[in-house]
Amino acid sequence: MRLAVISDLHLDINQINEEDALNEMAQFLLNQQIGVFVLAGDTYNHLKDTAAFAEKLSARLSPVTKVYYLAGNHEMGDKTPDQVLESPLDAHYLHRKSLDIGDYRLIGNNGWYDYSFDDGRHDEALIHRFKQSFWYDRRIEEVLSDNSRAARSAKQIQEAVLTAKAAGQKPIMITHFSNDQQLIDQLPFSRPELTVLKAFLGSKKLGQQLIDLQVPILVSGHVHWQQEPHRVQQTTFYNVSLGYRTRRIHEWRQGDFFQEWRERLLILDL
Ligand SMILES: [Fe+2]
Ligand SMILES: [Fe+2]
Numbered sequence: 001m002r003l004a005v006i007s008d009l010h011l012d013i014n015q016i017n018e019e020d021a022l023n024e025m026a027q028f029l030l031n032q033q034i035g036v037f038v039l040a041g042d043t044y045n046h047l048k049d050t051a052a053f054a055e056k057l058s059a060r061l062s063p064v065t066k067v068y069y070l071a072g073n074h075e076m077g078d079k080t081p082d083q084v085l086e087s088p089l090d091a092h093y094l095h096r097k098s099l100d101i102g103d104y105r106l107i108g109n110n111g112w113y114d115y116s117f118d119d120g121r122h123d124e125a126l127i128h129r130f131k132q133s134f135w136y137d138r139r140i141e142e143v144l145s146d147n148s149r150a151a152r153s154a155k156q157i158q159e160a161v162l163t164a165k166a167a168g169q170k171p172i173m174i175t176h177f178s179n180d181q182q183l184i185d186q187l188p189f190s191r192p193e194l195t196v197l198k199a200f201l202g203s204k205k206l207g208q209q210l211i212d213l214q215v216p217i218l219v220s221g222h223v224h225w226q227q228e229p230h231r232v233q234q235t236t237f238y239n240v241s242l243g244y245r246t247r248r249i250h251e252w253r254q255g256d257f258f259q260e261w262r263e264r265l266l267i268l269d270l
Contacts, residue, residue, distance in 0.1 A: 001101050001269075001270055002033055002035055002269055002270070003035065003106070003172070003267070004029060004034040004265050005038045005240050005266045006240050006242060006261065007039065007041050007043075007220070007222070007241050008040075008041070008072065008221045008241035008243055009039065009042070009043050009242050010042055010242070010243070011043060011049075013045070013244060018053065022056055025261070026060040026061055028262060030061065030064060030065070032267060033064070036068065036099065037057075037061070037065050038068045038069070038070070038108070038219075039067075039069040040072070040174055040176055040220065041075065042072035042073070042075070042222065042241075043072075043074075043075070044074070044075065046078040047071055047078055047080045048078075050071070051089065051093070054092040058092060068092050068093070068099075069093060069094060070108055070109075070110050070175070071093075072176040073137050076137075078139075082143045082144075094174065095110045096109060096156055098164065100169060103168070104169060104217075105167070105169035106172050107164065109173070109174075110153065111175035111220070112150040112153045112177060112203070113150055113200050113202050114150035114151070114203045114205060116203050116205045117181070117199060117201050122196050124147075127196060127199045128146070130196050131200065150206070154205070154209060157206065157209075158213070161213050161215055162213075170216055170217075171213075171215045172216070172219070172268075173215050173217070173219065174219045174220070175218075175220045176220065176222050177201065178207075178222050178223045178239065179202055179204065179206045180202075180218070180223075181204045181207055182227075182230055183225065183227050183239055184202075186225075202223075211232050211233055214234045214235070216235060217268070218235055218236070218237050221240055221241040222241065223239060223241060224244065226239070226241075226253065240264060240265070241264070
């Protein structure tokens with residue numbers, strides 16, 4: 001079966017007409033005979049919009065392609081309570097769910113960040129103050145510290161990976177936030193004081209944990225930076241973010257959203 005994953009479409013910020021997106025994506029996914037399609041977060045700035053988009057796309061693709069989504073920080077920023085984000089929500093929400101594809105098991109989790117990508121360069125209290133003053137995620141309901149929230153997610157992931165292995169399935173992990181140290185290391189920052197932002201990109205601790213567990217495939221988004229897949233020991237890391245093209249920010253290689261989408265879409269034959 002073919003699996004396709006993309007993240008950070010930011011359909012609202014990129015000003016993409018929803019009907020056009022549904023038509024283009026449905027046609028391409030059907031042509032490619034994709035069995036499972038995952039939107040790995042930051043599809044819209046509101047969870048309701050992302051859920052509705054997944055439902056509409058699913059209606060067009062059923063029964064050939066199953067459609068799933070995760071919540072990125074942009075969906076979470078609509079003030080959806082943490083308790084709701086942690087709940088099963090609907091049939092398409094992949095967070096804390098697993099799905100068998102042949103001898104692989106797809107494991108979905110939104111993920112979180114624990115400041116481990118900062119490597120202790122900044123004081124934790126300072127990082128948190130920076131977040132609450134300037135960062136997009138100040139909008140997200142904060143019921144736990146970032147560290148505890150990341151630990152909760154890592155525990156959910158570890159349990160799912162161990163359960164998959166016990167069942168003889170090979171885990172494929174999909175998260176919104178990054179676990180990829182090599183990706184974070186190559187990010188350029190225009191001003192040194194902005195390197196504090198690395199703290200909010202994900203968890204290198206979780207990445208190491210998944211390498212140690214010999215998870216063969218890790219897919220994530222959130223970091224709008226294009227990098228070829230790379231391997232650490234037995235784990236291959238993929239970043240599938242599409243990113244922004246606005247008047248101020250130009251992150252695409254192609255001039256057209258749908259060209260960019262086709263190019264960034266990760267397709268794996270399982
Ligand atoms: Fe994003
Ligand atoms: Fe994000």
